Amino acid sequence: MTTLAPALIEPTLQPNMTLVLVTVGLVAAGTALALDRSLVRVLLGMVLIGNGIAVLYLVISGRAGRAPFVGEDPAAISDPLPQAMVLTAIVISLATIGFLLALSYRLWQISGTDDVPDDAEDARIQRPALEDQTSSTYDPSEASTTTSDELAHGDGSP
Amino acid sequence: MNLTDVPVPDLVPLPVLLPLLGAALALAFRRSPRLQRIVSLAALAAVVVVAGILVWQTDAQGPQVLWLGAWQEPLGISLVADRLSALMLLVSAIVTLLVLVFAIGQGQADSDDETESETPLTIFHPTYLVLAAGVSNAFLAGDLFNLFVGFEILLFSSYVLITLGGAAARIHAGTTYVVVSLLSSALFLVGIAAVYAATGTVNLAQLAIRIGDLSPGVALVLQLSLLTAFAIKAAVFPMSAWLPDSYPTAPAPVTAVFAGLLTKVGVYAIIRTQTLLFPDSPLQGLLMWAALLTMVIGILGAVSQSGLKRILSFTLVSHIGYMIFGIALATPQGTAGAIFYVAHHITIQTALFLITGLVERLGGTTSLDRLGGLAVASPVLATLFFVSAMNLSGIPPLSGFLAKVGLLDAGIAVGTPLAWLLVVGGIVTSLLTLYALAKVWSQAFWRTLADAPRSTETAAALQDGTLDVEPASDPATAVLVDTSPRALPRTMLGATAAMTLVGLLLTVVAGPLYAYTQRAAGDLARRQPYITSVLPVEVRR
Numbered sequence: 264m265t266t267l268a269p270a271l272i273e274p275t276l277q278p279n280m281t282l283v284l285v286t287v288g289l290v291a292a293g294t295a296l297a298l299d300r301s302l303v304r305v306l307l308g309m310v311l312i313g314n315g316i317a318v319l320y321l322v323i324s325g326r327a328g329r330a331p332f333v334g335e336d337p338a339a340i341s342d343p344l345p346q347a348m349v350l351t352a353i354v355i356s357l358a359t360i361g362f363l364l365a366l367s368y369r370l371w372q373i374s375g376t377d378d379v380p381d382d383a384e385d386a387r388i389q390r391p392a393l394e395d396q397t398s399s400t401y402d403p404s405e406a407s408t409t410t411s412d413e414l415a416h417g418d419g420s421p
Numbered sequence: 422m423n424l425t426d427v428p429v430p431d432l433v434p435l436p437v438l439l440p441l442l443g444a445a446l447a448l449a450f451r452r453s454p455r456l457q458r459i460v461s462l463a464a465l466a467a468v469v470v471v472a473g474i475l476v477w478q479t480d481a482q483g484p485q486v487l488w489l490g491a492w493q494e495p496l497g498i499s500l501v502a503d504r505l506s507a508l509m510l511l512v513s514a515i516v517t518l519l520v521l522v523f524a525i526g527q528g529q530a531d532s533d534d535e536t537e538s539e540t541p542l543t544i545f546h547p548t549y550l551v552l553a554a555g556v557s558n559a560f561l562a563g564d565l566f567n568l569f570v571g572f573e574i575l576l577f578s579s580y581v582l583i584t585l586g587g588a589a590a591r592i593h594a595g596t597t598y599v600v601v602s603l604l605s606s607a608l609f610l611v612g613i614a615a616v617y618a619a620t621g622t623v624n625l626a627q628l629a630i631r632i633g634d635l636s637p638g639v640a641l642v643l644q645l646s647l648l649t650a651f652a653i654k655a656a657v658f659p660m661s662a663w664l665p666d667s668y669p670t671a672p673a674p675v676t677a678v679f680a681g682l683l684t685k686v687g688v689y690a691i692i693r694t695q696t697l698l699f700p701d702s703p704l705q706g707l708l709m710w711a712a713l714l715t716m717v718i719g720i721l722g723a724v725s726q727s728g729l730k731r732i733l734s735f736t737l738v739s740h741i742g743y744m745i746f747g748i749a750l751a752t753p754q755g756t757a758g759a760i761f762y763v764a765h766h767i768t769i770q771t772a773l774f775l776i777t778g779l780v781e782r783l784g785g786t787t788s789l790d791r792l793g794g795l796a797v798a799s800p801v802l803a804t805l806f807f808v809s810a811m812n813l814s815g816i817p818p819l820s821g822f823l824a825k826v827g828l829l830d831a832g833i834a835v836g837t838p839l840a841w842l843l844v845v846g847g848i849v850t851s852l853l854t855l856y857a858l859a860k861v862w863s864q865a866f867w868r869t870l871a872d873a874p875r876s877t878e879t880a881a882a883l884q885d886g887t888l889d890v891e892p893a894s895d896p897a898t899a900v901l902v903d904t905s906p907r908a909l910p911r912t913m914l915g916a917t918a919a920m921t922l923v924g925l926l927l928t929v930v931a932g933p934l935y936a937y938t939q940r941a942a943g944d945l946a947r948r949q950p951y952i953t954s955v956l957p958v959e960v961r962r
Binding site: 302312313316341343345348356357363367369370374 | 569573580581595597599603604607615636693933
């Protein structure tokens with residue numbers, strides 16, 4: 264099937280709009296979640312983005328057809344290559360999400376929160392400001408959770 | 422038997438298969454660290470030999486291709502070794518082997534003094550070998566999707582390695598790293614989907630033919646989506662902020678191999694796709710600006726840091742800019758410079774991070790505020806650092822100088838105002854690198870510990886027995902003792918010295934190596950050697 268581009272078979276290939284909209288919805292929702300401070304929400308966002316991309320592969324495989332078995336009429340079957348690719352991608356994202364889940368559990372075990380920590384550079388800029396005077400936009404209730412072994416005052420070396 | 426009698430395509434999958442096989446054996450032997458070490462070392466040493474033969478064969482006979490699975494071409498998955506891939510394979514194989522030796526030395530040294538080992542063998546060895554397999558697979562991939570799989574293999578191993586031990590700092594760093602990598606993989610997948618929808622193939626050789634038929638707008642979308650995904654992996658500004666936050670917390674050998682290899686796989690992917698798929702790129706201006714900003718902002722970050730690992734992480738980001746500079750010029754001379762720079766930078770950045778690992782062992786910290794007197798404590802280590810630092814900043818006659826001269830020369834040959842701006846930016850970056858590393862030298866190695874601003878904390882730590890500093894009632898008189906029981910383990914020092922020597926060796930063989938990279942860049946510019954050797958005649962259109 265690699266030699267037959269869907270665009271070449273059907274020069275005016277119309278993408279399935281329903282699938283396109285589902286992709287857009289999933290990726291948009293996933294992006295919104297991924298921008299959150301909580302790691303579990305980031306993780307859920309990544310799941311949604313991954314699923315959205317999986318749907319995108321259905322869009323690019325062109326018109327739906329019969330199952331691509333040997334012996335079927337090549338013109339009637341759906342393109343098997345995107346299916347093979349998306350299957351690989353799904354398996355990889357499953358494993359990665361599993362790892363991220365374990366990571367966020369460990370983060371919660373250690374710090375009692377699953378918030379993504381502050382950026383080390385931000386904390387570095389913030390610290391002199393704290394010692395001198397706080398800026399008007401600074402909210403003291405949002406404590407930093409950064410621990411970088413080279414930036415923290417305490418000895419972070421193992 | 423004559424070497425040319427070996428059916429060479431059979432060698433092509435070995436750089437992927439040998440480490441994977443080694444990983445399986447290392448898992449099976451998890452109760453015997455000794456056997457694990459032997460298996461890992463043997464697998465990676467064999468990859469070095471195979472990669473060496475591949476370099477020689479691709480140079481003598483042209484690209485080597487293997488179609489997997491016996492599908493009718495071009496349906497299957499192809500592995501392709503051309504001059505560029507073979508050179509990348511050889512350099513990465515040498516680096517992974519030497520870093521493994523360093524890690525083994527560290528593991529043995531740690532298990533002796535009963536502290537928790539930084540590199541638990543049972544997990545470390547199989548994961549490390551899988552990482553090596555992923556890197557090889559990315560270099561050999563003949564289609565975009567196999568490139569994606571290669572990236573995922575190496576990324577997944579890197580997730581495990583960067584969070585090794587599960588301490589708080591590593592979990593924090595690992596979180597950022599995993600999320601950023603996931604995002605770049607998602608972008609890459611979208612790019613592959615777009616490429617397939619537009620052309621009906623993901624095979625790089627076929628794409629090289631078909632993308633030329635697309636309308637410029639569609640081609641631009643494909644190029645931008647692939648470039649963005651690769652630029653995140655290669656840490657090109659403005660997608661570089663994740664790197665200095667995540668690399669420094671990992672164990673020393675892991676940081677060293679990440680710094681040396683992982684970003685360079687992204688650079689390799691950019692070189693491959695830019696030259697093969699988008700030879701008449703409309704994005705050269707954009708790439709040049711990205712290169713300039715990566716160089717300058719990266720090195721300004723390094724200058725402002727006070728931790729050795731973070732300084733090196735920022736110089737790593739900064740010097741990625743040099744490679745992007747060479748790619749953006751889009752001349753064979755520029756590409757040749759970029760390839761030479763990749764080979765130079767892999768070895769030297771790895772060497773510097775290994776040295777940092779030894780500094781941490783010797784001084785108990787990598788914070789420059791608290792280090793001092795290392796030149797007295799270990800003259801050998803000081804020499805290694807000095808040579809490597811001068812090499813990275815580009816002092817003649819070392820390979821860093823030659824690589825930079827090659828790139829600047831290519832930039833001057835192009836001669837546009839933007840290219841001249843990049844030439845100036847490259848020189849400034851080189852000088853600032855020298856400044857940042859000279860600062861490290863004068864603070865960590867040259868001054869006495871008593872002069873360090875926070876030496877009192879070091880002195881306090883030594884009284885807890887965590888540091889090898891002579892206990893003294895007056896912390897200001899504390900000095901490092903070079904006969905300390907924590908003298909550097911010989912295996913670790915040896916591996917670091919070997920890594921530095923490989924960096925120096927690049928200077929010695931610079932002539933033939935530069936000629937080789939020029940031939941590789943010539944192949945990339947002509948594109949035909951790659952396309953004709955991958956595709957059978959009837960599907961070349």
